[in-house]
Amino acid sequence: MKKYTTLLCLFFASFLFHQTANAQFGSMLKKAKQKITKKVEEKASSAIEESTTSSNTSSTSNANEYSDEEFKKELAKKYPNDKEKQDFYFKKYKEYQQKQAAEKEALLAKEKSKGKVVSEIPSPIESSEENKFKDNQIYVLNRTKFKKIPAYNGGFSDKMELSGYYHLSQYFVRNPSSHFDSNPGDIYEGFSIEYNPVTYQLNAFFSPEQKRYGVVPEHYRKSADKGNIQFQFGMGGGPEWTNANVLLLEPGVLLIGAEVYHKNDNEGHKWMNNAQPKQFVIAAKDPEKIKKYYKNVQLTEQTTFSLFEELRNDSERDALAKVKMPAKGNLNSSLIGIATKGLTAYYSKTSMKNLKQYVTSNRWSIVKHKVSGIPLYQWAVGAVVQKNSDGQCMLQQFILRRDYRGGGNYGEAYFNGISRTGGAPYGAYCKCDIK
Numbered sequence: 241m242k243k244y245t246t247l248l249c250l251f252f253a254s255f256l257f258h259q260t261a262n263a264q265f266g267s268m269l270k271k272a273k274q275k276i277t278k279k280v281e282e283k284a285s286s287a288i289e290e291s292t293t294s295s296n297t298s299s300t301s302n303a304n305e306y307s308d309e310e311f312k313k314e315l316a317k318k319y320p321n322d323k324e325k326q327d328f329y330f331k332k333y334k335e336y337q338q339k340q341a342a343e344k345e346a347l348l349a350k351e352k353s354k355g356k357v358v359s360e361i362p363s364p365i366e367s368s369e370e371n372k373f374k375d376n377q378i379y380v381l382n383r384t385k386f387k388k389i390p391a392y393n394g395g396f397s398d399k400m401e402l403s404g405y406y407h408l409s410q411y412f413v414r415n416p417s418s419h420f421d422s423n424p425g426d427i428y429e430g431f432s433i434e435y436n437p438v439t440y441q442l443n444a445f446f447s448p449e450q451k452r453y454g455v456v457p458e459h460y461r462k463s464a465d466k467g468n469i470q471f472q473f474g475m476g477g478g479p480e481w482t483n484a485n486v487l488l489l490e491p492g493v494l495l496i497g498a499e500v501y502h503k504n505d506n507e508g509h510k511w512m513n514n515a516q517p518k519q520f521v522i523a524a525k526d527p528e529k530i531k532k533y534y535k536n537v538q539l540t541e542q543t544t545f546s547l548f549e550e551l552r553n554d555s556e557r558d559a560l561a562k563v564k565m566p567a568k569g570n571l572n573s574s575l576i577g578i579a580t581k582g583l584t585a586y587y588s589k590t591s592m593k594n595l596k597q598y599v600t601s602n603r604w605s606i607v608k609h610k611v612s613g614i615p616l617y618q619w620a621v622g623a624v625v626q627k628n629s630d631g632q633c634m635l636q637q638f639i640l641r642r643d644y645r646g647g648g649n650y651g652e653a654y655f656n657g658i659s660r661t662g663g664a665p666y667g668a669y670c671k672c673d674i675k
Contacts, residue, residue, distance in 0.1 A: 308334075343420060355380040363410050364429045365530050373411065373427055385424035386413060392447045394432035401491055402435040402442070402469055406523035409534045412479035414450070426450070428479060430523070440464060442471060444478065452476035454486070463554040467491075468547055470498070489533060489543050492525040500548050509545040509552075556669075563635055563670040565596075566623050572599040575640055575653055579622050582655020583638060587626070595633065595672060597624035599640065615644040621659065623666070625674060633672040637662035 311333055315326040355378035362371055373379060373388040380386075396403035407430045414426040428446045435442040440456035456464045456471045463470070469488040473481070487498035497520035499512035516537060524530045533540045576598055583594040601620035608615050620640045627633050641656040659666070 354378060355385055357381075361411050361413065361427065364407070365409050365527065365534060373429070378424060379427070384416060386427050387424045388427045388429075389447055389450075391428075391430050392432055392445055394434060394445050394448075396432055396434040398435045398437055400435065400437045400464070400467065400469065402437075402488065403433050404492070404525050405432045406430055406492075406494060406525055407527045407530065409522040409530050412446070412481070412521075414446075414479045426479075431478070437464070440471075444473065444476075446478045450476075450478045452478040459555040459558065460551055462558055463551050466554075468550050468554070470547075470551055487544060487547060489522075489540070489547070490529075493529050493533065494523040495533070495540065495544060496521040496523060498544055498548075500544060502548075502552055509548050511541075560669055560671050563665045563668050563674060565625075565635070565674055566600045566665075568598050569600045569620075569622075570602040571604070571620055572622070575599045575620065575622075578653050579624075579638065579640060579655065582640075583624055586655065586657070591629040593627050595625040595627050596674075597638065598622055601640075604642070617641055617643045618650055619656070620653075621662070624658075625670065625672065627672060633670055633674070635665055635668055635670045635674065637666040 308330075312326070312330060315329055319325045319329075357380045359381075361381065362373075364372055375388050375390040377388050378385055379388065391405070393405040408428070412428045412431075414428075416423060416425045426446075428450075431452075432445045433442055434445065440461050442454040444452045444454060446452075453474045453476050454471045455474065456469065460468075460470050467488075471486050473484045473486060484496055485498045487495045489495050497515075499515060500509045501512055502508065503510045520540075522530045522533050522540075533543075579597055579599055580594075583597055587593045599620060599622035601622070604618035604620055606615055606618050618641070622638050622640065624636050624638050625633055626636045637659040639656040639659050640653050642650045642653045645651050
């Protein structure tokens with residue numbers, strides 16, 4: 241037993257020693273990485289900006305380089321009596337150093353390749369022809385390469401005239417997958433829409449291969465049939481924007497990023513998160529139409545809010561039309577008088593009133609004591625059209641009840657209030673003349 245205990249202690253001691261050694265080596269690698277990164281990044285910056293001479297770059301590199309001798313001295317301090325461990329960690333350090341340098345040099349080579357350095361992506365509407373990006377040319381923006389993709393006009397059309405080629409008020413970009421990606425990102429100045437009015441689905445082609453999927457939400461589809469089209473972009477292979485709301489401002493003109501909400505009936509619609517129209521993107525079949533809305537906050541806001549008010553009204557009318565009265569129950573004829581009297585008295589105490597009601601239950605339901613099983617009461621339900629003080633109507637469920645008297649007998653039925661637990665369609669707004 242003593243022998244095994246001694247071996248176990250030696251095992252844990254060795255384990256802790258190697259853990260500590262690895263931690264110390266990791267710290268040294270971190271320091272080395274910082275110096276290597278600084279060295280190569282300065283070389284990359286010099287190559288892009290062409291602001292320093294080759295001699296200056298060389299001297300800077302030498303000043304920041306972590307020399308082999310310095311690293312060996314550090315290892316000798318950490319492991320003064322273990323030459324084998326010093327050699328092992330020095331080998332690991334050199335492998336690590338070579339990997340870091342190779343990655344940074346690959347980035348440097350990418351940035352030194354043919355390309356025009358730009359400080360920002362200009363607006364295709366505001367820029368002159370000389371300042372606009374040229375098709376298939378490489379641009380370097382913030383040390384990332386982009387390629388200007390030729391405009392793609394698919395020649396699509398549909399009866400609602402949403403399909404077609406749209407110019408953009410600002411370029412869209414698709415970034416490379418990573419900083420070390422050998423393929424550049426893409427720059428687009430427009431896209432082609434292919435819309436299907438039957439399925440309310442569309443594709444926005446930025447090239448024959450790059451496209452985004454879009455769809456008109458179900459509650460806005462009747463409005464789309466009338467030409468007031470709001471759709472939502474989803475996933476796809478185009479530029480990096482997803483789930484963007486798009487509104488047709490007028491035939492052939494789109495507002496991309498139309499995020500609004502209805503605050504209340506007095507103030508109407510508002511921009512989500514206090515955003516402003518100038519932050520959004522305008523797309524148009526005719527570039528001159530972009531200028532009509534681009535940076536014209538008042539016109540864009542007025543048009544957008546008016547169209548969304550129509551969308552809201554159409555959606556609400558459609559939702560009201562879908563709410564139907566439930567079927568009458570077998571108990572209705574004997575209980576309708578009790579229900580009507582109880583509902584009238586209930587609503588007379590409020591600013592609302594009951595327009596129409598009847599019983600929907602076919603039989604009484606019994607509630608029994610959980611322990612004894614003795615009946616407590618019976619209940620039945622019905623539907624009532626409730627008119628609120630603002631003139632809107634709602635479909636509610638009411639309850640009728642009769643209490644158990646013993647001997648298998650129940651008392652007279654009476655109105656027992658409005659149910660707040662009834663499922664759909666109860667609790668929903670409805671037409672006041674609902675059938």
